Amino acid sequence: MKFRFCGEGDCPDWVLAEIISTLSNLSTENLEQLSDLVALRICGQTFEESKIKSLTSTLTNEGKTAVACINFMLVNAARYSCTESIFGEEIQQLGLPKDHAAAMCRVLQKHSTAIRQTLIEKSFRINELQSVRDITTPGRTPPNYTTLELKISQELVDGLPKDTTHVLNLDRAQVKALIAELELARDAMEKYNN
Numbered sequence: 001m002k003f004r005f006c007g008e009g010d011c012p013d014w015v016l017a018e019i020i021s022t023l024s025n026l027s028t029e030n031l032e033q034l035s036d037l038v039a040l041r042i043c044g045q046t047f048e049e050s051k052i053k054s055l056t057s058t059l060t061n062e063g064k065t066a067v068a069c070i071n072f073m074l075v076n077a078a079r080y081s082c083t084e085s086i087f088g089e090e091i092q093q094l095g096l097p098k099d100h101a102a103a104m105c106r107v108l109q110k111h112s113t114a115i116r117q118t119l120i121e122k123s124f125r126i127n128e129l130q131s132v133r134d135i136t137t138p139g140r141t142p143p144n145y146t147t148l149e150l151k152i153s154q155e156l157v158d159g160l161p162k163d164t165t166h167v168l169n170l171d172r173a174q175v176k177a178l179i180a181e182l183e184l185a186r187d188a189m190e191k192y193n194n
Helices: 013-021 028-042 048-056 062-079 084-093 098-122 172-193
Strands: 128-134 144-155 160-172
Touching: 013 062, 028 048, 028 062, 028 098, 048 062, 062 098, 084 098, 144 172, 160 172
Parallel strands: none
Antiparallel strands: 128 144, 144 160
């Protein structure tokens, strides 16, 4: 079957298994509270682990798989602009009880706009340059060179995003050329910004 909240594709087997074995076994209130916490986390707020552990105390894996499943469902429903009614019908078709589906729909309705905005803000944000700092040190930096420290956010390391720091030595002539080229690029971008 094809599902709108999965981008008109099949629902992954692991999500189906989690819906049936985990989410269905939570109380409706616990599922709604857990989904609300996951939605807040998607939107960038801190993860309240103690609350999550208390809501998922009856589950294995400390509720990690339930959180992953809810995260997948909410992110995809928001990404594909799935309405609450269609989302509710589809997750019921996957085996989630009607009351549980209604709870998930309430959370989606409450947070879908914020989740969508967060997805837009975070798209194409891997290997994002956070800062550049001149750390040239006499005696340690070669003559006629500049030492720069680059901090990169969400650099892909072994396939996983990680914040990294790189130190490199550049010839001072290359630094001047780089600055001149960056100024030209900035000027060209400002023409399109106006």
